[in-house]
Amino acid sequence: MDIDVNELLDEMSRNLAQNLSDAQCENPLFVGVRTGGVWIAQRLHEQLGGDGPSGELNIAFYRDDFSRIGLHPTVEPSNLPFDVNDRNLILVDDILYTGRTIRAAMNEIFDYGRPASIRLVVLVERGGRELPIQADVVGMRLSLKASEHVKLHGPDPLRLELYKAKP
Amino acid sequence: MNIQLDKHGRLKHFLSIEGLRRELLVDILDSAERFAPVGERAVKNVPLLRGKTVVNLFFEPSTRTRSTFELAAKRLSADIMNLNIEASATSKGESLSDTLRTLEAMNCDMFVVRHQNSGAAEFIANQVASHISVINAGDGRHAHPTQAMLDMLTIRRAKQNFEGLVVAIVGDVKHSRVARSEIQALNTLGVAEVRVVGPKTLIPSQVEALGTKVFHQIERGIAGADVVIMLRLQNERMQSALLPSAHEYFQAYGLTERRLKLAASDAIVMHPGPINRGVEIDSAIADGPQSVILQQVSNGIAVRMAVMAMAIGTQAIAGAN
Numbered sequence: 494m495d496i497d498v499n500e501l502l503d504e505m506s507r508n509l510a511q512n513l514s515d516a517q518c519e520n521p522l523f524v525g526v527r528t529g530g531v532w533i534a535q536r537l538h539e540q541l542g543g544d545g546p547s548g549e550l551n552i553a554f555y556r557d558d559f560s561r562i563g564l565h566p567t568v569e570p571s572n573l574p575f576d577v578n579d580r581n582l583i584l585v586d587d588i589l590y591t592g593r594t595i596r597a598a599m600n601e602i603f604d605y606g607r608p609a610s611i612r613l614v615v616l617v618e619r620g621g622r623e624l625p626i627q628a629d630v631v632g633m634r635l636s637l638k639a640s641e642h643v644k645l646h647g648p649d650p651l652r653l654e655l656y657k658a659k660p
Numbered sequence: 661m662n663i664q665l666d667k668h669g670r671l672k673h674f675l676s677i678e679g680l681r682r683e684l685l686v687d688i689l690d691s692a693e694r695f696a697p698v699g700e701r702a703v704k705n706v707p708l709l710r711g712k713t714v715v716n717l718f719f720e721p722s723t724r725t726r727s728t729f730e731l732a733a734k735r736l737s738a739d740i741m742n743l744n745i746e747a748s749a750t751s752k753g754e755s756l757s758d759t760l761r762t763l764e765a766m767n768c769d770m771f772v773v774r775h776q777n778s779g780a781a782e783f784i785a786n787q788v789a790s791h792i793s794v795i796n797a798g799d800g801r802h803a804h805p806t807q808a809m810l811d812m813l814t815i816r817r818a819k820q821n822f823e824g825l826v827v828a829i830v831g832d833v834k835h836s837r838v839a840r841s842e843i844q845a846l847n848t849l850g851v852a853e854v855r856v857v858g859p860k861t862l863i864p865s866q867v868e869a870l871g872t873k874v875f876h877q878i879e880r881g882i883a884g885a886d887v888v889i890m891l892r893l894q895n896e897r898m899q900s901a902l903l904p905s906a907h908e909y910f911q912a913y914g915l916t917e918r919r920l921k922l923a924a925s926d927a928i929v930m931h932p933g934p935i936n937r938g939v940e941i942d943s944a945i946a947d948g949p950q951s952v953i954l955q956q957v958s959n960g961i962a963v964r965m966a967v968m969a970m971a972i973g974t975q976a977i978a979g980a981n
Binding site for chain 2: 571600604
Protein backbone atom coordinates (compact mmCIF):
# COMPACT_ATOMS: atom_id res chain seq x y z
CA MET A 494 0.00 0.00 0.00
CA ASP A 495 1.32 3.40 -0.95
CA ILE A 496 0.48 6.31 1.34
CA ASP A 497 1.57 9.87 0.64
CA VAL A 498 2.75 11.11 4.03
CA ASN A 499 3.24 14.66 2.76
CA GLU A 500 -0.41 14.83 1.73
CA LEU A 501 -1.43 13.61 5.19
CA LEU A 502 0.80 16.24 6.79
CA ASP A 503 -0.75 19.03 4.70
CA GLU A 504 -4.21 18.00 5.78
CA MET A 505 -3.17 17.58 9.42
CA SER A 506 -1.63 20.99 9.50
CA ARG A 507 -4.84 22.57 8.07
CA ASN A 508 -6.97 20.71 10.64
CA LEU A 509 -4.64 21.61 13.47
CA ALA A 510 -4.64 25.29 12.45
CA GLN A 511 -8.45 25.22 12.43
CA ASN A 512 -8.57 23.45 15.81
CA LEU A 513 -6.21 26.01 17.35
CA SER A 514 -8.07 29.00 15.95
CA ASP A 515 -11.47 27.62 17.05
CA ALA A 516 -10.11 27.32 20.58
CA GLN A 517 -8.33 30.71 20.37
CA CYS A 518 -5.18 28.88 21.35
CA GLU A 519 -2.11 30.99 20.62
CA ASN A 520 1.61 30.27 20.62
CA PRO A 521 1.43 26.54 21.20
CA LEU A 522 4.59 24.51 21.79
CA PHE A 523 5.27 21.28 19.90
CA VAL A 524 6.38 18.13 21.70
CA GLY A 525 7.16 14.99 19.69
CA VAL A 526 7.45 11.46 21.05
CA ARG A 527 10.70 9.85 19.94
CA THR A 528 11.38 8.84 17.29
CA GLY A 529 8.58 9.09 14.71
CA GLY A 530 6.58 11.69 16.62
CA VAL A 531 9.58 14.04 16.63
CA TRP A 532 9.77 13.92 12.83
CA ILE A 533 6.04 14.66 12.49
CA ALA A 534 6.20 17.43 15.12
CA GLN A 535 9.06 19.13 13.29
CA ARG A 536 7.20 19.02 9.97
CA LEU A 537 3.99 20.41 11.47
CA HIS A 538 5.96 23.05 13.32
CA GLU A 539 7.61 24.16 10.06
CA GLN A 540 4.26 24.32 8.27
CA LEU A 541 2.41 26.18 11.03
CA GLY A 542 5.25 28.35 12.28
CA GLY A 543 5.14 29.21 15.96
CA ASP A 544 7.41 29.72 18.91
CA GLY A 545 10.78 28.28 19.74
CA PRO A 546 12.16 24.79 19.24
CA SER A 547 10.19 21.53 19.37
CA GLY A 548 10.45 19.42 22.49
CA GLU A 549 11.34 15.74 22.33
CA LEU A 550 10.15 13.04 24.71
CA ASN A 551 11.73 9.66 25.26
CA ILE A 552 9.20 7.86 27.41
CA ALA A 553 11.47 4.89 28.26
CA PHE A 554 11.43 5.76 31.99
CA TYR A 555 7.62 6.01 32.04
CA ARG A 556 6.65 2.83 30.22
CA ASP A 557 4.29 0.46 32.02
CA ASP A 558 6.08 -2.67 30.83
CA PHE A 559 9.39 -2.27 32.73
CA SER A 560 8.49 -5.24 34.91
CA ARG A 561 8.22 -7.38 31.76
CA ILE A 562 10.98 -6.15 29.50
CA GLY A 563 13.44 -4.29 31.74
CA LEU A 564 15.26 -1.09 30.83
CA HIS A 565 14.62 -0.07 27.24
CA PRO A 566 17.83 0.32 25.25
CA THR A 567 17.39 3.72 23.62
CA VAL A 568 19.91 6.46 23.07
CA GLU A 569 18.58 10.01 23.18
CA PRO A 570 17.07 11.39 26.39
CA SER A 571 14.04 13.62 26.62
CA ASN A 572 14.62 17.27 25.87
CA LEU A 573 12.03 19.95 26.58
CA PRO A 574 13.98 23.16 25.98
CA PHE A 575 11.22 25.41 27.39
CA ASP A 576 9.09 25.95 30.47
CA VAL A 577 5.84 23.98 30.01
CA ASN A 578 4.03 25.75 32.85
CA ASP A 579 0.79 27.44 31.65
CA ARG A 580 1.61 26.76 28.00
CA ASN A 581 -0.58 25.07 25.39
CA LEU A 582 1.19 21.94 24.20
CA ILE A 583 0.72 19.96 21.02
CA LEU A 584 1.78 16.39 21.70
CA VAL A 585 2.66 14.56 18.50
CA ASP A 586 3.16 10.86 17.83
CA ASP A 587 3.33 8.83 14.64
CA ILE A 588 1.06 5.90 15.50
CA LEU A 589 -1.76 5.82 18.07
CA TYR A 590 -2.31 2.17 19.04
CA THR A 591 -3.09 1.16 22.64
CA GLY A 592 -2.70 4.67 24.08
CA ARG A 593 -0.09 3.52 26.60
CA THR A 594 2.69 5.58 25.02
CA ILE A 595 0.55 8.72 25.26
CA ARG A 596 -0.31 8.01 28.90
CA ALA A 597 3.42 7.67 29.62
CA ALA A 598 4.20 10.85 27.65
CA MET A 599 1.60 12.87 29.57
CA ASN A 600 2.92 11.57 32.89
CA GLU A 601 6.39 12.69 31.88
CA ILE A 602 5.21 16.13 30.73
CA PHE A 603 3.65 16.75 34.14
CA ASP A 604 7.00 16.06 35.76
CA TYR A 605 8.30 19.12 33.91
CA GLY A 606 5.43 21.33 35.04
CA ARG A 607 1.71 22.04 34.63
CA PRO A 608 0.75 22.92 31.05
CA ALA A 609 -2.41 24.93 30.36
CA SER A 610 -3.57 22.31 27.86
CA ILE A 611 -2.38 19.36 25.79
CA ARG A 612 -3.67 18.49 22.32
CA LEU A 613 -2.86 15.16 20.74
CA VAL A 614 -1.94 14.92 17.06
CA VAL A 615 -1.13 11.59 15.39
CA LEU A 616 -0.25 10.62 11.85
CA VAL A 617 -2.08 7.27 12.01
CA GLU A 618 -4.69 5.92 14.37
CA ARG A 619 -4.50 2.17 13.80
CA GLY A 620 -7.25 0.86 16.12
CA GLY A 621 -6.82 -1.25 19.24
CA ARG A 622 -6.91 1.41 21.96
CA GLU A 623 -6.78 0.06 25.52
CA LEU A 624 -7.01 3.39 27.35
CA PRO A 625 -9.49 6.29 27.09
CA ILE A 626 -7.11 8.47 25.09
CA GLN A 627 -8.01 9.94 21.72
CA ALA A 628 -6.37 12.28 19.29
CA ASP A 629 -7.61 15.79 18.42
CA VAL A 630 -6.13 15.65 14.93
CA VAL A 631 -5.58 12.40 13.00
CA GLY A 632 -3.89 12.08 9.60
CA MET A 633 -5.34 8.70 8.75
CA ARG A 634 -7.54 6.08 10.41
CA LEU A 635 -6.93 2.34 9.91
CA SER A 636 -8.54 -0.72 11.46
CA LEU A 637 -5.66 -3.13 11.82
CA LYS A 638 -5.73 -6.54 13.47
CA ALA A 639 -3.27 -7.28 16.26
CA SER A 640 -1.12 -9.21 13.79
CA GLU A 641 -0.95 -6.25 11.38
CA HIS A 642 1.44 -3.36 11.91
CA VAL A 643 2.16 0.07 10.56
CA LYS A 644 5.58 1.69 10.90
CA LEU A 645 6.89 5.13 10.00
CA HIS A 646 10.34 5.29 8.39
CA GLY A 647 12.23 8.58 8.14
CA PRO A 648 13.14 11.29 8.61
CA ASP A 649 13.75 11.97 4.93
CA PRO A 650 11.68 10.88 3.15
CA LEU A 651 8.89 9.93 5.55
CA ARG A 652 7.40 6.59 4.52
CA LEU A 653 4.66 4.47 6.08
CA GLU A 654 5.01 0.72 5.90
CA LEU A 655 2.19 -1.76 6.49
CA TYR A 656 3.15 -5.32 7.30
CA LYS A 657 1.95 -8.51 8.94
CA ALA A 658 3.85 -9.95 11.90
CA LYS A 659 5.46 -13.28 11.13
CA PRO A 660 3.63 -16.05 13.00
CA MET B 661 30.50 -17.94 33.87
CA ASN B 662 30.36 -14.45 35.31
CA ILE B 663 28.00 -14.26 38.28
CA GLN B 664 27.26 -10.62 37.39
CA LEU B 665 25.48 -11.51 34.15
CA ASP B 666 22.37 -13.49 33.26
CA LYS B 667 22.53 -16.09 30.50
CA HIS B 668 21.86 -13.42 27.86
CA GLY B 669 24.78 -11.29 29.07
CA ARG B 670 22.60 -8.68 30.81
CA LEU B 671 23.76 -7.07 34.04
CA LYS B 672 22.23 -8.78 37.09
CA HIS B 673 24.72 -7.82 39.81
CA PHE B 674 27.40 -5.15 39.60
CA LEU B 675 30.33 -6.38 41.65
CA SER B 676 33.45 -5.63 39.66
CA ILE B 677 34.58 -4.28 36.28
CA GLU B 678 36.59 -7.44 35.77
CA GLY B 679 35.15 -9.75 33.16
CA LEU B 680 32.69 -7.23 31.71
CA ARG B 681 32.79 -6.50 27.98
CA ARG B 682 33.42 -3.05 26.57
CA GLU B 683 29.89 -3.00 25.07
CA LEU B 684 28.34 -3.44 28.50
CA LEU B 685 30.44 -0.63 30.00
CA VAL B 686 29.41 1.61 27.09
CA ASP B 687 25.77 0.62 27.73
CA ILE B 688 26.12 1.75 31.34
CA LEU B 689 27.59 5.09 30.23
CA ASP B 690 24.88 5.61 27.59
CA SER B 691 22.15 4.80 30.09
CA ALA B 692 23.69 7.18 32.61
CA GLU B 693 23.59 9.93 29.95
CA ARG B 694 19.86 9.37 29.62
CA PHE B 695 19.33 9.53 33.38
CA ALA B 696 21.46 12.63 33.91
CA PRO B 697 18.85 15.19 32.70
CA VAL B 698 16.27 13.82 35.18
CA GLY B 699 18.14 15.58 37.97
CA GLU B 700 17.73 18.93 36.23
CA ARG B 701 13.94 18.84 35.93
CA ALA B 702 11.23 20.35 38.15
CA VAL B 703 10.33 16.87 39.38
CA LYS B 704 13.62 15.07 39.81
CA ASN B 705 12.37 11.50 39.67
CA VAL B 706 11.01 9.03 37.16
CA PRO B 707 8.62 6.17 38.03
CA LEU B 708 10.83 3.41 36.67
CA LEU B 709 11.48 1.49 39.92
CA ARG B 710 8.23 2.36 41.66
CA GLY B 711 7.40 -0.36 44.16
CA LYS B 712 10.95 -1.75 44.28
CA THR B 713 12.88 -1.79 47.54
CA VAL B 714 16.60 -1.10 47.75
CA VAL B 715 18.63 -1.64 50.91
CA ASN B 716 21.87 0.22 51.52
CA LEU B 717 23.83 -2.39 53.42
CA PHE B 718 26.84 -0.55 54.76
CA PHE B 719 29.29 -2.44 56.95
CA GLU B 720 31.78 0.41 56.69
CA PRO B 721 31.10 4.13 57.12
CA SER B 722 30.49 6.22 54.01
CA THR B 723 28.80 9.52 53.39
CA ARG B 724 28.97 10.38 49.75
CA THR B 725 28.67 6.90 48.25
CA ARG B 726 25.77 6.01 50.52
CA SER B 727 23.96 9.28 49.93
CA THR B 728 24.38 9.22 46.15
CA PHE B 729 23.05 5.64 46.05
CA GLU B 730 20.15 6.82 48.18
CA LEU B 731 19.45 9.75 45.89
CA ALA B 732 19.79 7.55 42.79
CA ALA B 733 17.24 5.09 44.17
CA LYS B 734 14.87 7.92 45.08
CA ARG B 735 15.16 9.48 41.63
CA LEU B 736 14.06 6.12 40.24
CA SER B 737 11.09 6.14 42.68
CA ALA B 738 12.36 3.06 44.53
CA ASP B 739 11.95 2.80 48.29
CA ILE B 740 15.29 2.82 50.04
CA MET B 741 16.30 1.78 53.50
CA ASN B 742 19.68 2.59 55.00
CA LEU B 743 21.15 -0.06 57.24
CA ASN B 744 24.21 0.84 59.20
CA ILE B 745 25.28 -2.66 60.13
CA GLU B 746 27.91 -1.61 62.63
CA ALA B 747 25.14 -0.20 64.75
CA SER B 748 22.66 -3.00 64.14
CA ALA B 749 22.04 -6.67 64.66
CA THR B 750 25.50 -7.96 63.77
CA SER B 751 26.84 -6.17 66.81
CA LYS B 752 24.28 -8.17 68.77
CA GLY B 753 25.78 -11.35 67.39
CA GLU B 754 23.52 -12.03 64.41
CA SER B 755 25.41 -13.77 61.60
CA LEU B 756 25.63 -12.25 58.12
CA SER B 757 23.46 -14.98 56.60
CA ASP B 758 20.79 -14.42 59.25
CA THR B 759 20.85 -10.70 58.47
CA LEU B 760 20.46 -11.51 54.75
CA ARG B 761 17.58 -13.94 55.37
CA THR B 762 15.84 -11.30 57.48
CA LEU B 763 16.16 -8.68 54.74
CA GLU B 764 14.95 -11.14 52.11
CA ALA B 765 11.88 -11.79 54.22
CA MET B 766 11.12 -8.07 53.90
CA ASN B 767 10.82 -8.57 50.10
CA CYS B 768 13.76 -6.41 49.10
CA ASP B 769 14.87 -6.25 45.47
CA MET B 770 18.42 -4.93 45.71
CA PHE B 771 21.27 -4.76 48.18
CA VAL B 772 23.90 -2.05 47.84
CA VAL B 773 26.84 -3.40 49.80
CA ARG B 774 29.87 -1.67 51.27
CA HIS B 775 32.21 -3.88 53.29
CA GLN B 776 35.76 -3.73 54.62
CA ASN B 777 36.59 -7.21 53.29
CA SER B 778 37.52 -7.89 49.67
CA GLY B 779 35.02 -10.22 48.05
CA ALA B 780 32.17 -9.44 50.46
CA ALA B 781 29.77 -8.23 47.78
CA GLU B 782 30.31 -11.34 45.67
CA PHE B 783 29.89 -13.52 48.75
CA ILE B 784 26.55 -11.86 49.42
CA ALA B 785 25.50 -12.13 45.75
CA ASN B 786 26.12 -15.88 45.99
CA GLN B 787 24.11 -16.11 49.21
CA VAL B 788 20.98 -14.12 48.45
CA ALA B 789 17.72 -15.30 46.91
CA SER B 790 17.86 -15.32 43.12
CA HIS B 791 15.49 -12.35 42.63
CA ILE B 792 17.80 -9.96 44.49
CA SER B 793 20.46 -7.86 42.74
CA VAL B 794 23.65 -6.88 44.52
CA ILE B 795 25.63 -3.74 43.77
CA ASN B 796 29.14 -3.43 45.16
CA ALA B 797 29.64 -0.02 46.75
CA GLY B 798 33.23 -0.85 47.69
CA ASP B 799 34.72 -4.02 49.17
CA GLY B 800 38.09 -3.93 50.94
CA ARG B 801 40.90 -3.26 48.48
CA HIS B 802 39.11 -5.18 45.76
CA ALA B 803 36.66 -3.08 43.74
CA HIS B 804 34.43 -0.01 43.62
CA PRO B 805 32.86 -0.39 40.19
CA THR B 806 30.28 2.42 40.33
CA GLN B 807 33.01 4.91 41.29
CA ALA B 808 35.08 3.70 38.32
CA MET B 809 32.11 4.08 35.97
CA LEU B 810 31.25 7.59 37.18
CA ASP B 811 34.87 8.47 36.52
CA MET B 812 34.58 6.97 33.02
CA LEU B 813 31.45 9.05 32.41
CA THR B 814 33.28 12.17 33.60
CA ILE B 815 36.21 11.40 31.29
CA ARG B 816 33.96 10.66 28.30
CA ARG B 817 32.02 13.88 28.83
CA ALA B 818 35.23 15.91 28.89
CA LYS B 819 37.15 14.04 26.18
CA GLN B 820 34.34 12.55 24.00
CA ASN B 821 36.07 9.18 23.65
CA PHE B 822 38.72 7.01 25.25
CA GLU B 823 40.92 6.34 22.24
CA GLY B 824 44.40 7.78 22.53
CA LEU B 825 44.00 9.05 26.10
CA VAL B 826 46.85 8.93 28.60
CA VAL B 827 45.53 8.62 32.14
CA ALA B 828 47.67 8.98 35.28
CA ILE B 829 46.42 7.63 38.61
CA VAL B 830 48.43 9.23 41.40
CA GLY B 831 48.78 8.24 45.04
CA ASP B 832 47.95 5.27 47.20
CA VAL B 833 47.23 2.76 44.46
CA LYS B 834 48.06 -0.16 46.71
CA HIS B 835 45.15 0.27 49.11
CA SER B 836 42.74 1.69 46.57
CA ARG B 837 39.75 -0.28 45.34
CA VAL B 838 38.90 2.76 43.24
CA ALA B 839 42.23 2.55 41.40
CA ARG B 840 41.86 -1.16 40.74
CA SER B 841 38.41 -0.74 39.20
CA GLU B 842 39.51 2.33 37.24
CA ILE B 843 42.50 0.51 35.72
CA GLN B 844 40.21 -2.31 34.55
CA ALA B 845 37.61 0.08 33.17
CA LEU B 846 40.14 2.29 31.36
CA ASN B 847 41.80 -0.71 29.72
CA THR B 848 38.48 -2.29 28.77
CA LEU B 849 37.36 0.98 27.21
CA GLY B 850 40.61 1.18 25.27
CA VAL B 851 42.63 4.17 26.44
CA ALA B 852 46.17 4.46 25.08
CA GLU B 853 48.00 4.30 28.40
CA VAL B 854 47.23 3.91 32.10
CA ARG B 855 49.96 5.11 34.43
CA VAL B 856 50.16 4.58 38.16
CA VAL B 857 52.23 7.10 40.06
CA GLY B 858 53.35 6.93 43.68
CA PRO B 859 56.05 5.91 46.14
CA LYS B 860 57.17 2.28 46.08
CA THR B 861 55.40 1.59 49.37
CA LEU B 862 52.03 2.59 47.88
CA ILE B 863 52.25 0.85 44.48
CA PRO B 864 51.23 -2.82 44.51
CA SER B 865 53.68 -5.34 43.13
CA GLN B 866 52.79 -6.71 39.68
CA VAL B 867 50.51 -3.77 38.92
CA GLU B 868 52.03 -3.81 35.40
CA ALA B 869 50.21 -7.08 34.83
CA LEU B 870 46.92 -5.14 35.04
CA GLY B 871 48.06 -3.08 32.06
CA THR B 872 49.75 -0.07 33.62
CA LYS B 873 53.06 1.74 33.52
CA VAL B 874 54.62 2.52 36.90
CA PHE B 875 56.20 5.88 37.77
CA HIS B 876 57.71 6.86 41.09
CA GLN B 877 58.24 10.50 40.15
CA ILE B 878 55.08 12.53 39.76
CA GLU B 879 56.68 14.92 37.23
CA ARG B 880 57.39 12.07 34.85
CA GLY B 881 54.16 10.29 35.64
CA ILE B 882 51.82 13.12 34.72
CA ALA B 883 53.88 14.50 31.81
CA GLY B 884 51.56 14.81 28.79
CA ALA B 885 48.64 13.13 30.59
CA ASP B 886 45.09 13.94 29.41
CA VAL B 887 43.52 12.87 32.69
CA VAL B 888 45.06 13.08 36.17
CA ILE B 889 43.24 11.10 38.85
CA MET B 890 44.39 11.91 42.38
CA LEU B 891 43.65 9.30 45.04
CA ARG B 892 42.80 10.10 48.62
CA LEU B 893 45.63 9.51 51.06
CA GLN B 894 44.28 7.79 54.12
CA ASN B 895 45.73 8.89 57.43
CA GLU B 896 46.15 5.36 58.69
CA ARG B 897 48.84 4.85 56.02
CA MET B 898 51.02 7.32 57.81
CA GLN B 899 50.49 5.51 61.09
CA SER B 900 51.57 2.23 59.54
CA ALA B 901 54.86 3.90 58.58
CA LEU B 902 54.34 3.55 54.84
CA LEU B 903 54.85 7.30 54.59
CA PRO B 904 56.90 9.87 56.46
CA SER B 905 54.32 12.66 56.95
CA ALA B 906 51.49 14.41 55.15
CA HIS B 907 53.72 17.40 54.53
CA GLU B 908 56.49 15.35 52.97
CA TYR B 909 53.96 13.44 50.89
CA PHE B 910 52.66 16.71 49.47
CA GLN B 911 56.23 17.78 48.69
CA ALA B 912 56.83 14.61 46.72
CA TYR B 913 53.42 13.70 45.25
CA GLY B 914 50.98 16.55 45.81
CA LEU B 915 49.37 18.00 42.68
CA THR B 916 50.42 21.64 42.42
CA GLU B 917 49.96 24.23 39.69
CA ARG B 918 53.59 23.84 38.68
CA ARG B 919 53.26 20.08 38.28
CA LEU B 920 49.91 20.24 36.51
CA LYS B 921 51.56 22.37 33.79
CA LEU B 922 53.47 19.23 32.79
CA ALA B 923 50.24 17.47 31.82
CA ALA B 924 48.40 18.18 28.55
CA SER B 925 47.18 21.78 28.46
CA ASP B 926 43.55 20.61 28.45
CA ALA B 927 44.07 17.88 31.06
CA ILE B 928 41.28 17.31 33.56
CA VAL B 929 41.88 16.67 37.25
CA MET B 930 39.76 14.16 39.14
CA HIS B 931 39.50 12.98 42.74
CA PRO B 932 37.06 10.45 44.23
CA GLY B 933 36.74 12.53 47.40
CA PRO B 934 36.77 13.39 50.15
CA ILE B 935 39.75 15.64 49.39
CA ASN B 936 42.66 16.22 51.74
CA ARG B 937 43.57 19.74 50.69
CA GLY B 938 47.29 20.30 50.93
CA VAL B 939 48.02 16.57 51.25
CA GLU B 940 47.38 15.08 47.83
CA ILE B 941 46.14 18.17 46.04
CA ASP B 942 46.60 21.92 46.21
CA SER B 943 43.40 23.86 46.94
CA ALA B 944 43.99 26.04 43.89
CA ILE B 945 43.89 22.92 41.68
CA ALA B 946 40.92 21.32 43.42
CA ASP B 947 38.89 24.50 42.86
CA GLY B 948 40.55 25.42 39.55
CA PRO B 949 39.25 25.37 35.97
CA GLN B 950 40.74 21.94 35.17
CA SER B 951 39.09 20.28 38.15
CA VAL B 952 36.01 18.13 37.42
CA ILE B 953 35.68 16.89 40.99
CA LEU B 954 32.14 18.22 41.46
CA GLN B 955 31.02 16.89 38.06
CA GLN B 956 32.14 13.48 39.33
CA VAL B 957 29.61 13.74 42.16
CA SER B 958 26.68 14.61 39.84
CA ASN B 959 27.74 11.93 37.38
CA GLY B 960 27.79 9.45 40.26
CA ILE B 961 24.04 9.78 40.73
CA ALA B 962 23.37 9.18 37.01
CA VAL B 963 25.69 6.15 36.85
CA ARG B 964 24.11 4.64 39.97
CA MET B 965 20.63 5.18 38.52
CA ALA B 966 21.77 3.40 35.36
CA VAL B 967 23.19 0.29 37.04
CA MET B 968 20.26 0.04 39.46
CA ALA B 969 17.74 0.24 36.62
CA MET B 970 19.69 -2.20 34.45
CA ALA B 971 20.13 -4.80 37.22
CA ILE B 972 16.58 -4.62 38.55
CA GLY B 973 15.34 -4.65 34.93
CA THR B 974 17.25 -7.87 34.27
CA GLN B 975 15.67 -9.44 37.36
CA ALA B 976 12.23 -8.27 36.23
CA ILE B 977 12.66 -10.01 32.88
CA ALA B 978 13.74 -13.20 34.67
CA GLY B 979 10.70 -12.98 36.93
CA ALA B 980 8.32 -12.43 33.99
CA ASN B 981 9.57 -15.47 32.03
